[in-house]
Amino acid sequence: MITPILMPTWGLTMEEGTIVQWLVDEGAEIVIGMDLVEIETTKIANVLESQQAGILRRRIARPGETYACGQLIGVLADSETGDAAIETFVGGFAGQAATSEEVEEMGGPGHLDLPDGRTIRYLTVGDGDDGNLPAVFIHGFGGDLASWQFNLPVIAQDRKTYALDLPGHGGSSKDLKIGSLSELVSGVVDALALLQLENFHLVGHSLGGAVAAAIAIAAPDCVATLSLIAPVGFGSEIDMSYVKDFIAAQRTRDLQRCLGRLFHDPAAVSRQMADDMAQYKRLDGVPQALQKIADNCLSLEIGDDHLRQISALPLSVMVVWGKDDAILSPEALLTLPADITRHELDEVGHMPQMEAASQINDLLKAHMTKGDCV
């Protein structure tokens, strides 16, 4: 039984990693979870843990060498496997390993050119070979598709996943006409059309939840299930002081403080996270785009109508939120109609998909699997 050790993909933008040093020798007995090799990317250095048990038969990659994600860097096997078999495996694998271009084609971030000249960035994870309906993920205000980094790889075990950057956000174009909900919705709808997605599960967080709900209401035949995480637009009051502070913050330190309010535990906001957010916020046009959305979308009553309309839809709806959400007061969500599945998570703030990723993943998987059968 031969197991390949591959250059991992950490986060959504990693394309390659450099070996810093191996932490175990050839011939060592490896158990699951053991630290194997230290790898450095442009963003972080991290240790790859072993996913399997066995003997480390081959350390192929050497310190200082750079490999694309998915390439073979080592081989695990049991002690009975002969060296010749290992050689054959390595030789054969090298031919099959994806080059970095192929890895990018398979699912690196791509850009869609919308008819009106805007662009939307998107990411796909998973190959959809299972034949299940794909899932589309829409992030919230000020975020981007990386909000789903702990969810996509898991959901992708069952189905192909797509995550989009809303207009004005992430890698999508930043110019907005007025920043209304319908402008955001039309951008997403155009992107889905270009991706040729006609039937899918839809997941939305916060403002992305309002967008997802609007899409489901407008085109219920396209949406198999609707999962809303801490969604805006269901009668909850938004803490607009957070929105104001977020838009105004330009320094990493201020952003770190501001972002802390999103989480049950403010210490969850690392300097790297705040720095990544600062890099987005400092792009020309971003504060203006966010202000337009704040003025013409978040400040308006998106509609308690949504509640009635959502219940009336012929598709399964699930709403999840964190009990300690400081951005959206959850009280309104407690009054959802009974036919909407709801889950309130303890010790979780406004970012359940990151704070309680495994719980969210379990809930999403179960919800979507039920929806596949209908």
Add this chain to the structure above:
Amino acid sequence: MPKISFRQALNDALRAEMRRDPQVVIIGEDVAGGAGGTGIEDAYGGIMGVTRGLVGEFGRSRVIDTPITESAIMGMAAGAAMTGLRPVAELMFVDFIGVCFDQIFNQAAKFRYMFGGKAKTPLVIRAMFGAGFNAGAQHSQCLYSFFTHIPGLKVVIPSTPYDAKGLLIEAIRDDDPVIFLEHTKLYDIEGQVPSDSYTIPFGEAQFLREGRDVTIVALARMAHIALEAADRLAALGIKATVIDPRTTSPLDEDSILDSVAETGRLVVVDEANPRCSMASEIAAIVADRAFQSLKAPIRRVTAPHTPVPFSPVLEAAYIPSVDAIEMAARAVIDWRPR
């Protein structure tokens, strides 16, 4: 996100700002010329190619080659800035400030103050600095502490292509005189840089690495050398925080103080000569404001108090090395009171 060189990041920043604002002009020796031009114009684009191609797009009224007279360049730029343009003036080597320092520190730096706020001097002065090219004593110095000393000047020292583009755009948009210094050994390094324009605020340090055992503050090219030292220290089980201040005026004191509050140990790495250096300044600030947090004296790793040697062997010995930084870090960690 595209991966481009430090040089290209600067070129992109200049081009983007010149497109956005017709008041932005470039003045300096050999700044015109570049790919796509004809004859003499093909040959230059600045001696390191930073302004390549700009005269082709913007013409000689906005990309101005000057005679070899720094005092005239800086005087012209300071006056132009006060009367409505936004000049980016190039001082080919920072070592040349001697012949134009009055225009910089007595004129441009003080106009706003001395005219009671009625004068605005949106001037950027770009200059190369740093050793490692065997360019000799008069073409290899790090003189940022001279500028940092002067009230009225902002001083920027990027260490990565991402920082270079964002800080130069911020400098051009800033209404005060900004000294923008580029280390000659960094022009070819590459990094991911957004194609769109963006800014980086002054007075915000970058944390390149985080670790609880020792804080290493390192300027410009020294940030990269410090990261190598941090790798070596990590192999010894010592986790270092590496901070690149990015701007020396304003200086992000809070980030340095917060880090020292956590680690208790500080090493400052500065390629400049030691006396009255940024290394000394940062050490003094920390000794003053974070005394209670310190578990060991502060160590400064700098060049020696000599001119930059021309001999390759001596120049290599002059520049702070990975070994020197590693030893200083280990010294502050091993230090015990007697």
